[in-house]
Amino acid sequence: MNSSPYEIAQTRGVAATNSLIRNTYTLLAMTLLFSAATAAFAMALDLRGPGLLLTLVGYFGLLFAVHKLQNSAWGILAVFALTGFMGFTLGPIVGMYLKMFSNGHQLVMTALGGSGAIFLGLSTYALTSKRDFSFMGGFLFAGVMVAFLTGLAAVFLQIPALSLAVSAMFVLLMSAAILYQTSALVHGGETNYLLATVGLYVSMYNLFLSLLQLLGFASGED
Known part of the structure; x- marks a missing residue:
């Protein structure tokens, strides 16, 4: 029996979704491997962080390049440039924790393991349950904007308690973002794998940093 046009279209849709994922x-x-390499490079040379302004300019500039080149072969290069740059900025931060705390290696590995476990757990749930989390889009945008601006205020006003509150907010927001972004892959909300990769990477990056800061405050040993 010949398949109906609907069945053919549905089969092609499933194949396209699987390929995208x-x-x-x-x-x-x-x-992630490339980012880890650039972070290790920065740590090996004991480099200082580029500073908040340069980090933001580099991040948003390279993110703009990814969006501009998303349908071009150059887009892959832009993705690696962005993630490599973010790894480079991560190196001095991780190095600081290793120097500042006697249990710094434990803190870093715990934050890394926690980030990986959260990502795998939430991604697996979104992929297997096939629930649609698109309703979270507006909440996530508003939440990230509030957390970002509050984080800037914490940096300029030098309020440690506010920084910790922002880290806790980002743990929750990035966890929700992983659900939202993975669901978008399944339900057609995102069809470009370059943009999907960058979105998930940024969520994992922020999740790791936020967990590291919370762990440093809660169980760091001088």
């Missing part, structure tokens, strides 16, 4: 997670794994 596979490409996204393959590229994500590669960018």
Whole structure:
């Protein structure tokens, strides 16, 4: 019996979704490894962080490049440039924790393991349950904007308690973002694997940093 046009379209849709998910997670794994390499490079040379302003300019500039080149072969290069830059900025932060706390290695590994476990757990749930989390889009945008501006205020006003509150907010927001972004892959909310990769990477990056700061405050040993 010949398949109906609907069944053919549905089969092609499933194949396209599976290909999108596979490409996204393959590229994500590669960018995480590249980011770890650039972070290790910065730590090996004992480099200082580029500073808040340069970090923001570099991040948003490279993010703009990814969006501009999302349908071009150059887009992959832009993705690696962005994630490599973010890894480079991460190196001095991790190095600071290793120097500042006698149990710094434990803190870093715990934050890394926690981030990985949260990501795998939430991604697996979104992929297997196939629940649509698109309703979270507006909440996430508003929440990230509030947390970002509050974080800037905490930096300029030098209020440690406010920084910790922002870190706790980001743990929750990035966890929700992973659900939202993975759901978008399944339900067609995101069809470009370069943008999907960057979105998931940024969520994991912020999740790791936020967990590291919370762990440093709660169980760091001088």
